[in-house]
Amino acid sequence: MxxxxxxxxxxxxxxxxxxxxxxxxxxxxxxxxxxxxxxxxxxxxxxxxxxxxxxxxxxxxxxxxxxxxxxxxxxxxxxxxxxxxxxxxxxxxxxxxxxxxxxxxxxxxxxxxxxxxxxxSVDDKNIVKLNGDFDFNANKKTLHHNGELIELSAKEIELVQCLVAHLNTYVSMEDIREQVWGDKEIDGADIRMHVLKIRQKTSNDFITSKRRVGYRIDAKKL
Incomplete structure (x- = not known):
């Protein structure tokens, strides 16, 4: 943090x-x-x-x-x-x-x-509780839902990690591209496809989006 x-x-x-x-x-x-x-x-x-x-x-x-x-x-x-x-x-x-x-x-x-x-909703330095009863372990780079591991690709984990690092805040496509893909040339369609795959493995509202603003993941509401 x-x-x-x-x-x-x-x-x-x-x-x-x-x-x-x-x-x-x-x-x-x-x-x-x-x-x-x-x-x-x-x-x-x-x-x-x-x-x-x-x-x-x-x-x-x-x-x-x-x-x-x-x-x-x-x-x-x-x-x-x-x-x-x-x-x-x-x-x-x-x-x-x-x-x-x-x-x-x-x-x-x-x-x-x-x-x-x-x-x-931080229980320790590594685990962040997310909206929808998801837990992200920043040290192990794993995502769980009610204790069950969500199987994500390496790039999907990097994308989740990027959004968790900016909890409750929209992250622009440009910032996601820079932080997740670095110098690799990709377009917005590639990012949208990765977001879609993550939603399919989690829930439709796990990652929220705002047109022309970006994507965000929210912390669990207490």
Whole structure:
């Protein structure tokens, strides 16, 4: 699971980043709001952890940018600003959790874990529960339905893995082509055929589509 951490105190940022990495998370760091927005524009993240008082663009401005992209990614504000009005602004903009500095790392672990479980139904670091009672094991690269293995080809597994990496978000045909096939020349019909075969082995709504937008797989709704 990938996290973007926005924090301008480099020593503190490094400490938090290293701790989250020991928990098994993939963490990228930004030291200012503009850098965070640039990373968000180019990458997918499962969680945003944002300080508010950072250079160039504030954490609040970064939240506005996230929402302008129609991302449903959970957001945690991590800040020393404890005034109730500041907290109200954060929640009104769309943050999901508010962690006041200073804090114990154990509290960070608990709050991050709860957000991951709430939004992605993650029972452990490898298994992601998907809509329709499907489980995807990212380590073994296997898909199960109610405990029964779904037999998929290597390329079908890669396609499922690509969509699971962007849970609850539409992935464009161009991004799928790049992430699954790389430099190999294929057209949209090839991708649609692979999606059809996966649906035939799972269910029609396992992968949802939106015309001229892309495909998506949703996490299990709690």
């Amino acid at each position: 990938k996290i973007l951490l926005l924090e301008d105190d480099l020593q503190f940022c490094e400490s938090v980043c290293e701790y989250l990495q020991t928990l098994g998370y993939d963490v990228e760091c930004a030291s200012d709001g503009q850098m965070a927005c640039d990373l968000i524009a180019k990458n997918f993240y499962h969680l945003f952890i944002l300080d508010i008082k950072v250079p160039y663009l504030s954490g609040h401005e970064v939240i506005k940018y996230i929402k302008s992209l129609n991302l449903d990614t959970p957001i945690m504000i991590m800040t020393s600003l404890v005034d109730i009005d500041d907290m109200a602004i954060g929640y009104e903009l769309g943050c999901n959790e508010y962690l006041k500095k200073p804090f114990e790392l154990a509290e960070l672990k608990f709050r991050v874990g709860e957000l991951m479980r709430k939004y992605y």
